[in-house]
Amino acid sequence: MKRILIYTFLILSILLAILTRFYKLGEVPKGLYLDEAGQGYSAYAILATGKDEFGMPYPFVFRSFTDFKTPIYIYLITPLIPIFGLNPFTIRFPSFLFSILTIPVLFYLVKILLPKDKRADILAVILTLLISISPWHTLFGRTNFECNVALFFFLSGLLTFYLGLKKPIFLILTSILFAIAIPAYHSQRIITPLTLIYLFVRFRKVLLDKNHKLFFIIGIIFGSIISIPTLLVSFTPGFLARANGLNIFSGNRYLSYGFLPNLNSLISFIFNNKILLVTRKFLAMYFSYLSPRYMFWLGDYGPRSSFPELATFFVWQFPFYIYGLYKLIKDKTLGELRKIIIFMLLISPIPGAMTSDPYSTIRALPLVIPQNIIIALGIYSIFEKIKGKLFKCGFLLILIFLFIFSVGKLYSSIIVLNEYYRANEWNYGWKEVVKETSKLDKNLPIIIDGQRTGPAYIEILFFKEYDPVKYQSENKEISNSQYYTNMVPNEHKKIDNIETRPINWELDLPIHQYLIGDSLAISDQQIKIHNLKLIKDILYPNGSIAFRIVETNSF
């Protein structure tokens, strides 16, 4: 295939990816999820004071809601705030940017893994086109998820490693990129070290020869220096909080999948054996990531890590996946590409399989790459098998139609259905709440009940663009020495006249104040019984009540 045509298709893929990810970026999904708001405000606080909202200067992992968020994404948002302001667009922009940058990286990775092979160009082009419309990759390219940024650094590390085999200086860059990938997202703490071991074992002779040795050692030194901050906090409760809370190995045996209750102790010892139960659970989780049912039909069950009526791949890609898988096993001429796909296919589900969430697309995001390469391989191989120009043209026309249909399907799921059905999952309504509170009497207290929405204070801070210095001084939670070790959050927050806590009808009714909550916290019946004055109902796009603002004791 002519060089110009190849690069035209690469540009086309990038433009298509921009279209699917940039259209209404920041507006869709409507609302801003708590984690997004948390990361945004931490970045805002770092920019303004050099400390996060808890007063910790430049943390290595961010305390946030004591879930200790990875730092890279937050530091990427920080320089964007002076340019775009503090809003959902800014918070989601790094995700968008790195998902676009992943496309050329993938293109060159395929080309370098299939050197001097005429298939390389076409495979790379098909792959980039598939990634540009991939529901899985698009979702994380439109929303604030660190896994997408981590994937970019991981793939770039992989690309520079293979470049480094020819030009050793690239090995220094490899170590820097891999060292950034590890703290960029939790699952990379497993994926990247395993990949490094694999690459070292496979290419140890090259890496340790006289041309590469020096750069290899310099690379290790650079990588180690970058990893020092992560290593310093790696054994603190904060750093381990995520892993301990989610992994299936530390869980209670009585809650394990397949646990049989009411057995006597000896029988229970045999048939509820923890090692066997956990092994079975791990394998069930692991194989679910490779199962067509999850890939092409069910997708992720999480309402924020999926879109309605859309799995992680399109149904039409299924036959290509099966044929591509067959080709991958049989065709040994695919060389290094074949090896790296199989390796990634095998290791990518591990972090997800270790946690109790079924088919977590966030944790298994690296899997999107080998599975899309397999589909690309399937498409290419079937095209090659077709004989006759007319049939080849027909096949291409069908593919073009399927691509157009898929872009429309993305529009249908992301823009139309997600907005209607899942606005509540994206914490829609807080922006409007903040807007409305600014119109209320400033002398009266405001109580916000966020029991069902999680820590509401962060949404208020975010949309109010609240002064971090003021917040840090008014809401002291822990000292800096306890930042990574104290796991008890402060549930009550005060932001000017706003207090976030559950409504206590007995104590709150006699006071003249505003109450804000969802329709369960403040129902029609409560408004009637307690003689409350309804100030405003904030509605979801589907017309149901997101929040209602009422005034107590106003008559």
Add this chain to the structure above:
Amino acid sequence: MIFFIFAMWPIALMLHNRNLDIIKYILPTILLLISFLMYKKDKKYYFLPTFLIPFIDPKLAILPFLITLLGKNKSIFILISLIPILIFIKPFWGQTIFIKDYEKTQEIIRNTYLYPNVLTARTYQNKVKIVTDKFNSNFFALIDPNNYFFAFHPREVYTNNQNLNKFPFITIILFIIAFFNLEKLKNKKFILITLVASILSLSILTNYDRNDFILWVPISLLILEGYRKFFETIPKKYIFISKTLIVGLSLWELFRVFLTR
């Protein structure tokens, strides 16, 4: 020894259903097994016993037709296999995904109002989607390895499905080995024909649960082939430990089936 691997599904089915119902699910499988034995003895018309399946359960009326069609048999047999469909057309049709679904239709109509124009609404929300969605849901559940080796875990089917433990989880390795050696399988033709025909005929049903026991034959054959291939490949010194592990874990799961009842 192999008994422990393959006994799980029939035992689980028997323990979770009434005796009278079981006959309806087991007889078609026995007919398929007879068909396999005939195939093994190179009988030309090995598929003929499957013609009786619709008379046991009209839900599976299309199965003999698909088996004869995929087996590239003579046109006369394909025509004969259509007879049960014609006889049982009413009870068969009533249990397929093609019957009207009022609730889904309403959902589709409701969704069409969300789109900015008629073209996109009609493209992505239409009545064909109701049928294709149901087909895809069944089809992908039936080809899901987690269905057979982990009782659908981690995403069990909560409506109209018993989520039975079908095969010991350790045998998924043997299944994968067989899958990647499809070309070299001894009974490749029979396995592939019955597997594809069964999956397709079950995918068009509103509820395939328990009728999917028909798949016990081709999947067991696949595992068996994987078992053979596995022990042909591994070094002799690992054979004893591997067999102990497979039998031990199969027994463990088999006893758990009795305890789960």
